[in-house]
Amino acid sequence: MEVIHIRTTGKSCMIDITGQVREIIAAGGMQNGIAVVFAPHTTAGITINENADPDVRADILMKLGRMVPDEADYRHSEGNSPAHVKALLTGASVSVIVSESRLLLGTWQGIYFCEYDGPRDRKVYVELIERRISHA
Amino acid sequence: MEVIHIRTTGKSCMIDITGQVREIIAAGGMQNGIAVVFAPHTTAGITINENADPDVRADILMKLGRMVPDEADYRHSEGNSPAHVKALLTGASVSVIVSESRLLLGTWQGIYFCEYDGPRDRKVYVELIERRISHA
Amino acid sequence: MEVIHIRTTGKSCMIDITGQVREIIAAGGMQNGIAVVFAPHTTAGITINENADPDVRADILMKLGRMVPDEADYRHSEGNSPAHVKALLTGASVSVIVSESRLLLGTWQGIYFCEYDGPRDRKVYVELIERRISHA
Numbered sequence: 001m002e003v004i005h006i007r008t009t010g011k012s013c014m015i016d017i018t019g020q021v022r023e024i025i026a027a028g029g030m031q032n033g034i035a036v037v038f039a040p041h042t043t044a045g046i047t048i049n050e051n052a053d054p055d056v057r058a059d060i061l062m063k064l065g066r067m068v069p070d071e072a073d074y075r076h077s078e079g080n081s082p083a084h085v086k087a088l089l090t091g092a093s094v095s096v097i098v099s100e101s102r103l104l105l106g107t108w109q110g111i112y113f114c115e116y117d118g119p120r121d122r123k124v125y126v127e128l129i130e131r132r133i134s135h136a
Numbered sequence: 137m138e139v140i141h142i143r144t145t146g147k148s149c150m151i152d153i154t155g156q157v158r159e160i161i162a163a164g165g166m167q168n169g170i171a172v173v174f175a176p177h178t179t180a181g182i183t184i185n186e187n188a189d190p191d192v193r194a195d196i197l198m199k200l201g202r203m204v205p206d207e208a209d210y211r212h213s214e215g216n217s218p219a220h221v222k223a224l225l226t227g228a229s230v231s232v233i234v235s236e237s238r239l240l241l242g243t244w245q246g247i248y249f250c251e252y253d254g255p256r257d258r259k260v261y262v263e264l265i266e267r268r269i270s271h272a
Numbered sequence: 273m274e275v276i277h278i279r280t281t282g283k284s285c286m287i288d289i290t291g292q293v294r295e296i297i298a299a300g301g302m303q304n305g306i307a308v309v310f311a312p313h314t315t316a317g318i319t320i321n322e323n324a325d326p327d328v329r330a331d332i333l334m335k336l337g338r339m340v341p342d343e344a345d346y347r348h349s350e351g352n353s354p355a356h357v358k359a360l361l362t363g364a365s366v367s368v369i370v371s372e373s374r375l376l377l378g379t380w381q382g383i384y385f386c387e388y389d390g391p392r393d394r395k396v397y398v399e400l401i402e403r404r405i406s407h408a
Binding site for chain 3: 137174177203210223227228263264
């Protein structure tokens, strides 16, 4: 298991961690299998989305903010209940396929750490699981 | 594959299954790998969220109820379409990392079975997948 | 890694790919493990939901359309920001358990490719990861 360390700089932001995941895959020497990319936090998540136009990330965060607004009637006293809801909607992890030592993303896909209650020091765990059978 | 049996007691609730997942990992004797925790239901899901203040779960279920209200114009005659939408938003499974025989969750993370159309008898499947290569 | 090719026919639709995933599992000869089903696209996703009444899928797509409407103030110039948000909500992949060569879904569960910006030619990647330890 490898760890990526992140310092988020805004209240809500999406940080591209594709490069760090690729480095861990290369260092691990795995040829075929999956990488599980996991956020050990409850007000953040991991997703896969467009890596080209940064306006897409801005639109996603804007829309999530409207879907889960800072309403007045949450019970949780810390005031970050919207971030917990966004974490559920996003998911804590993604599983990506590694084929012939290559991270198999689509052309426009990047792996993003989604911060919903920053700025904070955050971590991402990456575990590589090798395929066993040769079914190809 | 191991099975956790759950009896949900409300229409919507989040039930902590972290302890049962830990027991399955301990009994399995896996040192390094992942555990896939899967709900074989279409009006429920599995998520990871805060294990401390129960108000967080109340806020999450309240907010999901507002995002996916019991509107009058769903087609599906059973009346549980909102539960199916919440199942999509939540996801049917989580993958968690096991490192040196230890379930690698963040300090505030617990694994939850999310019931959206209870009360019902429910099941959770847990499969352990061991890492093969030593990339650490 | 195996590839499923799909031609989506509507702007938004959910296409049942359970049969193709089962065929890949059968051809792979894996007895116990998981299958990771991954969409290499940023305006689509993979989910598990009801396989019986097609009205459930219609309700899900209707409800997602209301949650993420085509508002006027997205920044992204391609006009498909709602599809990117729906991709985040859905998730790019699912992990399903294979037990004694059988795909372990619930009675009412099917695996669906969710198109949010069609019609397009799409792909789904499937990787089989075998369990190593006998923990049962």
